[in-house]
Amino acid sequence: MSPECKALPEVSRIASAAGALAITSVLLLAVGLGFPPPADAETTARSTTAPQAARVVIATAPQAAKAATVEAAGVIGTAPAPALADAASVTRGRYLVSISGCNDCHTAGYSETGGRVAQSDWLLGQPVGFRGPWGVSYPANLRLTVQSVTEAEWLKFARVERLPPMPWFALRDMNDDDLRSMYRFIRSLGAKGERMPAPLAPNANVGTPYIQFTPQNLPAVSQAAPVAKQGGRG
Numbered sequence: 652m653s654p655e656c657k658a659l660p661e662v663s664r665i666a667s668a669a670g671a672l673a674i675t676s677v678l679l680l681a682v683g684l685g686f687p688p689p690a691d692a693e694t695t696a697r698s699t700t701a702p703q704a705a706r707v708v709i710a711t712a713p714q715a716a717k718a719a720t721v722e723a724a725g726v727i728g729t730a731p732a733p734a735l736a737d738a739a740s741v742t743r744g745r746y747l748v749s750i751s752g753c754n755d756c757h758t759a760g761y762s763e764t765g766g767r768v769a770q771s772d773w774l775l776g777q778p779v780g781f782r783g784p785w786g787v788s789y790p791a792n793l794r795l796t797v798q799s800v801t802e803a804e805w806l807k808f809a810r811v812e813r814l815p816p817m818p819w820f821a822l823r824d825m826n827d828d829d830l831r832s833m834y835r836f837i838r839s840l841g842a843k844g845e846r847m848p849a850p851l852a853p854n855a856n857v858g859t860p861y862i863q864f865t866p867q868n869l870p871a872v873s874q875a876a877p878v879a880k881q882g883g884r885g
């Protein structure tokens with residue numbers, strides 16, 4: 652067990668009927684603030700390879716097999732401890748990032764493994780370009796991006812139009828609270844990794860691996876005028 656780990660409270664297995672997520676927030680806060688875990692819970696925090704990462708494994712009593720694993724890199728490891736409202740916002744940010752597909756492009760190996768990438772390696776960007784009529788674009792290292800803008804700046808920065816295939820319009824349409832939560836979660840992971848290459852113009856030589864992202868064999872109709880359905884044949 653590493654020295655950082657000894658400083659944390661002992662690992663706990665929570666055998667409580669209450670909601671796992673609520674417990675997680677409370678636990679993370681308790682650990683982050685240096686308070687002992689609740690008396691009715693056995694808590695286990697074991698260190699991962701990343702020095703400041705801690706992992707809290709939570710299992711509802713009869714279903715240990717379905718244990719939810721919550722990694723809390725940064726939230727636990729970096730001072731100052733977040734305020735209560737901030738911790739809830741970070742938890743929501745994690746949820747939003749995981750369900751809205753950011754890891755598909757911004758995290759290496761995420762889609763290939765069905766999301767089995769350690770949280771400490773999330774959103775580091777990929778040096779594999781997407782090549783299309785726009786040139787070549789690289790999914791940015793968002794862990795570094797959020798370090799370079801304040802939360803207020805992020806609300807504008809996140810909504811800027813980007814090159815395909817970045818779904819920038821999803822961020823444009825996100826409300827401020829959700830954007831803030833994403834920012835807080837990504838920041839809580841800490842800075843890590845390298846910046847990704849700048850985008851390339853359409854005919855530039857490409858020195859990195861890339862994915863050809865050009866539609867093939869499309870029917871010769873405008874996407875704005877979908878083919879009319881014909882007589883019930885679909």
Ligand code: HEC
Pocket residue numbers: 748751752753754755756757781788789790791792793796808809812813814815816817818821822833850
């Ligand atoms: C289909 C792939 C894809 C998905 C999914 C995706 N991105 Fe991106 N993202 C990119 C690419 C490619 C770029 C670079 C675009 C450019 O150069 O203009 C980018 C750029 C960005 C940038 C600009 C970063 C900077 O430092 O310039 C932000 C912010 C961002 N993405 C956030 C997100 C978030 C948040 C999500 C999840 C909701 C997400 N992206 C989902 C591909 C993707």
